[in-house]
Amino acid sequence: MRKSLPPTRSIREYADANFPISVDVTPGRRIFRKKEVSQWLSVSLSAVDLWVKNGHFPQPIALGGKGGRIVGFLESDIDQWIEARIEDTRQ
Secondary structure (H helix, E strand, O other), X not given: XXXXXXXXXXXXXXXXXXXXXXXXXXXXXXXXXXXXXXXXXXXXXXXXXXXXXXXXXXOOEEOOOOOOOOEEEEHHHHHHHHHHHHHHHHO
């Protein structure tokens, strides 16, 4: 069972607790798979797909080469998206 963290925690903290990796990555350059992102945001995989398709979420990067089926999201892109949602809400 996955540990749940308060929504104020960063995706890096969530991923570190739930999907440990063996190498340290430069902050902001870590790549998260769609499943990690959807679980952290508490939305479905299809919601993430729809947001990307409609331009409401950062575009994923191809990990298996151009046109590859394996994709991920840069931590820095997700952090910027979250900050923008916070600013939109507070205005």
